Amino acid sequence: MTQKIRWGIAGLGNIAHRFTKDLIAHVENGELFAVAARDLGRAEEFSKQYGCETSYGSYVELANDSNIDAIYVATIHPFHKELIKLFLKNGKHVLVEKPALTNLADWDAMAALAKSNGLLLAEAMKSVTFPAYRAMKQFILDNKVEITSVEASFGNWHEYDGAWHLFNPKLCGGATLDVGVYGLWLYADLCRLAGCAINIPTVEYVQDNEQSKVDENATFSFDDPLKGRICASITRDLPRNAIIRGPELEIVMHEKWWSSSTIDITYQGEVTQIAMPIKGGGFANEIEHFSSLLQNNVHQSDLLNHETSRNVVRVMETCLNRGGYASLVQSSEK
Known part of the structure; x- marks a missing residue:
């Protein structure tokens, strides 16, 4: 995969805005493709702000969009597991905000699901990518x-x-x-x-x-x-x-x-x-790293590695x- 990685964003709070600004302005190997929130109006407002053409009022719709390569999960952590599972089961690579999950059983289950589906799952600890x-x-x-x-x-x-x-x-x-x-x-x-x-x-x-x-x-x-x-x-x-x-x-x-x-x-x-x-506002390095892995068909990150997350x-x-x-x-x- 040599084309730009097409990103979807799930959850549109403050950290999603920061991520998106870097993705648009400072990342050459990725692009914003779609955004989703539980409220369609909020998603459309977010899209308008950043020039995104696709907005969804549910995460299921985002998961079902076959044009998306990777999804950034930007919700608060209690809702991470259900979204990680949803996106992995629909063939999407997942970069999830920290803490990725709150207990070991959930982490092991999601890591195993990613592996069995041949997908990249990583915790967005951007500091180690600087x-x-x-x-x-x-x-x-x-x-x-x-x-x-x-x-x-x-x-x-x-x-x-x-x-x-x-x-x-x-x-x-x-x-x-x-x-x-x-x-x-x-x-x-x-x-x-x-x-x-x-x-x-x-x-x-x-x-x-x-x-x-x-x-x-x-x-x-x-x-x-x-x-x-x-x-x-x-x-x-x-x-x-x-x-x-x-x-x-x-x-x-x-x-x-x-x-x-x-x-x-x-x-x-x-x-x-x-x-x-540091490139951009602090998110560009991790986005570029994750996108580069996908472009090279690599499904484990040595920087954002599973061992450390676990x-x-x-x-x-x-x-x-x-x-x-x-x-x-x-x-x-x-």
Whole structure:
């Protein structure tokens, strides 16, 4: 497949707008073909804004469109499984927003469905597709650098609103699933790079609003073989640098580390700075990567790989279950 990948978008909230802007303006191997929402009027309004000719008022119609190659699932995560299943069963490759799924059973089922249908399924963790991050990993490999610890935080203050999805347990809100997934992906990806097993961490949960039914602050502490301290919050502003250490090594991914274009590496007394811009608004690199895989008939991504997605959802599910937040990771498929 050498032609441009024809994309459909399911769910038309804020993140879908950001994705679409990059797809239109910064991606050469993909194009917007159709959009869908549960409300046709909303889909038509979205299409008008971006010059898209095809709008659907249901996800089933989007799934049945034989002209579409790949679908970006941009709904909130409680609805991911039913949509992933729908699109895979209708022969569509799927890029799904993070967290892709909230429990291991659902991830394994969807990964198996993708494999059995010869389709590409990937979690949209765009941070690992950025040029600076990829160059940092290559530096680690080329220099046979040992990593011993990873520290990363992702947190922003939000005023409590129990009806908003971030604080709504019925919509699988909370810090772990909304922003903790970023730091856990970083940790798990570096464990994979280093060939380290990922053990279940200890977790400290702290609430800032006593009426809240979701985890507002979570600190994950990993022991050997690779130590890690991953912090997540939906009620506090947290530091935005990530720090990776090892013998004679310190790597600083500058803020925002999950969208870092500048990374400083101090190794054996020498300083190397990686400065590589992110294309567009942050979505173009992952769209190009996914589209390129399809053009080359490749149905597994080494960057957005299943092993890391599986490890991350395993950690999130186990920790939330143990912390008393089991309802947040239950499948909500209708």
